[in-house]
Amino acid sequence: MDSDKLLGEFLRARRELITPEQVGLLPSGSRRTPGLRREEVAMLAGVSTDYYIRLEQGRERHPSDRVLGALSQVLNLSADATAYLHDLAHPRPRQIRAPDQPGQVKPALLRLIRSWPYTPAIVTSRWMDVLGSNQMADALYDGLDHRDNLLRLIFLNPASRRFYRDWEESARSKVAQLRALSGADLDDPYLTDLVGELSLKSTDFRRLWARHDVSTENVATRRFHHRDVGDLTLTYELFNINGALNQKLIVFQAEPGSPSAHALDLLGSLAALTSP
Known part of the structure; x- marks a missing residue:
């Protein structure tokens, strides 16, 4: 991945997702390409068209905070996406380090x-990558291929479209989280291999990766369909693990007293019966 072009790729992708109506411009007939034109973004952000074109082409890599703030407003960026934009424009000095590799989970955890x-x-x-799980998580994902990695599971396993009842939302969220986690550091060999594999094997991944969505979503509600206990609506919460570099703990819960809570209880009972 060419990190020098990331800023321009991000701006172009986000520009193409904004309609003229969203920024208060009058319709101007049919357009050959989706979204705003470069000159429209430049006008709304208060910069010259030539300057904005240089940004998208990677010939201008050091925009001011004022320009970045104006662009984030024009492109309707979330707080996460705005932080990502600043990271691309003003990347921190990179330290020479070994590539990220899946680690070991602390026995106590x-x-x-x-x-x-x-x-x-x-x-x-x-x-x-899934580094560790408990019996209930194993039961929840039972029978699904590619359980070693949540991205492979959702994009490379056709059964995931039934398991994730809101597949598009779940898939887009995971890709946006991957963007946020990678930041401007897209040359990690492990990440490069993963994105390359998913891009080669999944047109949906290519489509969503090209959107350049960014999200650090730590709490969300997701709907699942389990082959044994039926439909579940679960809230997941993501926690950083102190002392474990880049590891996350994901915990799923159901609303107390809800049908999903009863389904989880049933799933737990079934898992206990089948455990060795």
């Missing part, structure tokens, strides 16, 4: 989550 009989929990790496 594994003992903790495996003591939860009715709460699915998994530990993931920076790139969403």
Whole structure:
């Protein structure tokens, strides 16, 4: 991945997602390409068209904070996407370090989550490799291929479209999280291999990766369909793990007393019956 072109690629992708009506411009007939024109972004951001074109082409790499603020407003960027934009424009000095590799989960953490009989929990790496899980999480994802990585699961397993009842929303969220996690550091060999594999094997991944969505979503509600207990609506929460570089703990819960809570109880009972 050419990190020198990331700023321009991000601006172009986000520009193409904004309609003239969203920024108060009058319709001007049919357009050959989607979204705003470069000159429209430049006008709304208060910069010259030539300057903005240089930004998208990668010939201008050091815009001021004022310009970045104006562009984030024109392109309707979220707080996460605005922070990402600033990171691309003013990248921190990179330290020479070994490529990220999946790590080992602390035994104490594994003992903790495996003591939860009715709460699915998994530990993931920076790139969403599943490093550890408890019995309930294994039961929740039972029968699904590519469980080693949450991105591979959702994009490379056709059964994921039934498992994730809101597949498009879930897939877009995971890709946006991957963008946020990578920041401007897209030359990590492990990430490069993962994005290359998913891009080669999934047109949906290519489509969503090209949007340049960015999100650090730590709490969300997702709807699942489990082959044994039916539909579940679960809230997941993502926690950083102190002392474990780039590892995350994901915990799933149902609203107390809800049908999903009863389904989780049933799933826990079934998992206990089938456990060795």
